Amino acid sequence: MKEATLKEIAEKLGISITTVSKALKNYPDVSLKTKDAVISLAKKLNYSPNSFAVNLRTKESKTIGLIIPEIVHHFFSNVINGIVDEAEKNGYLVIILQSNETLALEKKQVELLINKRVDGIIMSLSNESNNDDHIKEIINRKIPFVMFDKIAKLSKCSKVIINDQKAAFNAVQHLIDNGCKKIAHIRGPLNPQNSIDRFIGYKKALEKNNIPFDAKLVYTCEHVTFEEGRAFAEQIIKEHSDIDGIFAITDLVAVGVLSYFNDAGIKIPEQVSVIGFSNWFMSQVITPKLSTVDQPSHAMGVESFNLLLEEMNCHREGIPFTPRTVELDTHVIIRESSIRVNS
Amino acid sequence: MKEATLKEIAEKLGISITTVSKALKNYPDVSLKTKDAVISLAKKLNYSPNSFAVNLRTKESKTIGLIIPEIVHHFFSNVINGIVDEAEKNGYLVIILQSNETLALEKKQVELLINKRVDGIIMSLSNESNNDDHIKEIINRKIPFVMFDKIAKLSKCSKVIINDQKAAFNAVQHLIDNGCKKIAHIRGPLNPQNSIDRFIGYKKALEKNNIPFDAKLVYTCEHVTFEEGRAFAEQIIKEHSDIDGIFAITDLVAVGVLSYFNDAGIKIPEQVSVIGFSNWFMSQVITPKLSTVDQPSHAMGVESFNLLLEEMNCHREGIPFTPRTVELDTHVIIRESSIRVNS
Structure with missing residues (x-):
């Protein structure tokens, strides 16, 4: 805010420039009454007050935006935490x-x-999104930007991901190691990259173990819900009474x-x-307690923020920043729903 | 934005006023390149562009803020949904x-x-908050404001709540009706109103049924977690081997x-x-499936927004608005964890 405007407000209200400045910074x-008068006049003069003095200098807002599909x-x-x-x-x-x-x-x-x-x-994409215009807009405007989990593979920005293919491969391999021979997969919608990758991991594990892939054993969720998990379980057992393993896209479905x-x-895991x-x-x-893949969610949040912070710091200093992809490790957690004596 | 400023930007960049206006409204x-040049110059002239033309007229941002303790x-x-x-x-x-x-x-x-x-x-307060200065600031500034669930009783704003005392009373009465004679309460922290009210409901139900209140049967959570539920369960059964009922502040603790x-x-509910x-x-x-009190969370969100909308509409039209409190109904949901033959 220019001195001139501060002075103008001060004169019009008959108070000191210091008071105007303090009012705009929300000093206690x-x-x-004075604060409201100052803010009201500042509004008329098209000035957007900002109480953080430091931000007025650096032009930083010290806020970041986070868009996620479903809290x-x-x-x-x-x-988020x-x-x-x-x-x-x-x-x-x-x-x-x-x-x-x-x-x-x-x-x-x-x-x-x-x-x-x-x-x-920071963003994780909706199931309907990919490398759309609004994503390109963020990148074109050079706004520091990190995608995590549900990413657009082709977007030129930093990403924090897990290796969904490898993680899914390991999950299915674990079922096979425990004696499963006919494994169904309840997959996610067709668009999201992580849903595609987990499906590929499932197929690769079957292939590696010489189990023929059967498209009829793949069931596709629309909304990835508990209810879909229940409905598909019923359908699977009806259509394939000899099924002995199920790999579900998420714990909620499982x-x-x-x-x-x-x-x-129906006895699990017998x-x-x-x-x-x-x-x-x-x-x-x-x-029974559910076997699953440990997806390091809290660490993913920490990593996403730190990557963003690095880019924001470069941005402020005018230093070039090259986006990069951080891949976090996962591992299979074995619990009661998948341990059994090999038959 | 004044015509003068639009013209100034247009002249400095050698483009038409229409283009400047379109650029600021983010027309496709x-x-x-032009958008960035316009925005950059607008910034220098201390103009905050807003792409929603309608908002420029009405001065509404068409955004609301929601503060909650823990997602x-x-x-x-x-x-939130x-x-x-x-x-x-x-x-x-x-x-x-x-x-x-x-x-x-x-x-x-x-x-x-x-x-x-x-x-x-819209806000639900943190466990540390009450009718503090920041709350008063919202109200003094006449910003449309609704509190839900964790409210400050004395704040002069609209509120969406349930009757926590009555709901807790009914939950404990249900345990008593099913034969429980020695009921422990795992309560929430001392500050939040809903934690206080559920505790009062517990006490009132005992009183009504001539069961003497025993402070030793009340355990206080600090963070209202799963882990505290586990730890208190162990402590309760150690300190009171003849306990036959537990009322927990939330399902997570239960x-x-x-x-x-x-x-x-330990057999539940036997x-x-x-x-x-x-x-x-x-x-x-x-x-076993957990008996609980149905707290209408989605409806609470809908109701909170509609109450806020009403106040925002009045605010815009300059019509006085009197804050009011909406109380939503709750009911006890009986499941496996509390049904048993009276002994």
């Missing part, structure tokens, strides 16, 4: 937006974040499978072994 | 902030939302209790009946 020793997933809640914790340590506030898995809302949210001048953006099998009296993905909290407390 | 038929709780995820769904229908974007249950972060977030000029704020009892071979609170998704899939 200025009365609310209700335990995985995303944990990523990782990001918020790390951001707080570094003096940043995190604005969270939920795209509800839709491209339309995601686009509006990107536009909002650009307009709100956040210093950087818990649906367990829930149906428990109700239907008749069918089940493994999920992402080590959701619930997987430890359900009966 | 203006090149990114990882299933209850809050559901409230209710708010985001309803906001979207009405053309509002929702900025979500997570206070991590700390007053310090919550204060910063309120400041951020005020500075970002959101049209309204699931911890079930988990410990399952591992320790030896101890357990009831939780809030009908978290997990409560349906754990073994």
Whole structure:
């Protein structure tokens, strides 16, 4: 804000420039009445007050934007915690937006974040999104940007991922090692990269073990829900009574499978072994305890923020930054739903 | 934005006023290069571009702020979904902030939302907060404001709540009706109103049934976690081997209790009946299925947004608005963890 404007406000209200400045910075020793008068006049003069003096100097907002598909997933809640914790340590506030898995809302949210001048953006894409215009817009505007988990492979930005193919391969290999010969896969929607990669991992594990791939054993979720898990479990056992293993795209779906099998009296793991993905909290407390793949969600949040911070620092200093991809390790967690004596 | 400024930008860049206007509104038929040049110059002239033409006229941002303690709780995820769904229908974007249950972060977030000029704020307080200055600041500034679930009783704003005392009373009465005579309560921290009210409901139910209150049967959570549920279950059974009922502040804690009892071979509900609170998704899939109180989380979100919308509409039209409190109904959900033959 220019001295001239401060002076103008001060003169019009008959107060000192210091008081105007303090009012705009929200100092506690200025009365609310004065603050409101100053802010109201500043608005008329088209000045957007910002209480963080340091930001006025550096033009940083010290806020970052985070867009995620669905907060209700335990995985995303944990990523959020990782990001918020790390951001707080570094003096940043995190604005969270939920795209509800839709491209339309995601686009509006990107536009909002650009307009709100956040210093950087972290995103996990909706199931409908890929390398769309709004993503290109962030990159073209050179806004520091990190994608995690559900990424657009071709976008030129930093990414924090796991190796979904390898992780899924290991999960299915574990079922095979425990004697499973006919393994169904409840996969995610066709668009998201992680859903594609987990499906490829499943196929590769079968191939490696000379088990022929059968497209009829693959069931595709639309919304990746508990209810779909239950419904597919019923369908699978009806269509393939000799099934002995199920690999589900996420724990939520796997818990649906367990829930149906428990109700239907199908023994896990004696008749069918089940493994999920992402080590959701619930997987430890359900009966039988669910085998799964440990997806390091909190670490993914921490890593995403730190990568963004690095780019924001470069951005501020005018140093070139080359986007990079960080791959985090996963491992199979073996619990009751998949341990059994080989038959 | 004044015509004069538009003209100034147009002249300096050698383009038409229409192009400047389109660039600022982010029209797709203006090149990114031009947009960046316009925005950069607009910044220098202290003009904050806003792509929503309608908002320039009405001075509304069409965004609201939502501050919640912890996204990882299933209850809050559901409230968020209710708010985001309803906001979207009405053309509002929702900025979500997570206070991590700390007053310090919550204060910063309120400041951020005020500075970002959101049209309204919805909040559920952190365990450390009450009718503090930042809350008063929102109310004094006449920013449309709704509190839900964890509220400050004395704050003069709209509130969406359940009757925690009555709900807790009914939960404990249900245990008593099923034959429980010695009921422990794992309560929440001392500060939050809902934690206080559930404790009062517990006491009232005992009193009504002529069961003497024993302070030694009350255990206080610090963080309301699964782990605390497990630890208190162990402590309770050690200190009171004849306990026959437990009422836990939330399902997460109750699931911890079930988990410990399952591992320790303590039969639920034969030896101890357990009831939780809030009908978290997990409560349906754990073994035994958990009895609980249905807290209408999604409806709470919808109701909170609609109350805020009403106030925002009044605010825009200059019509006085009187804050009001909406109380949503709850009911006890009886599942396996509390049904038993009276002994």
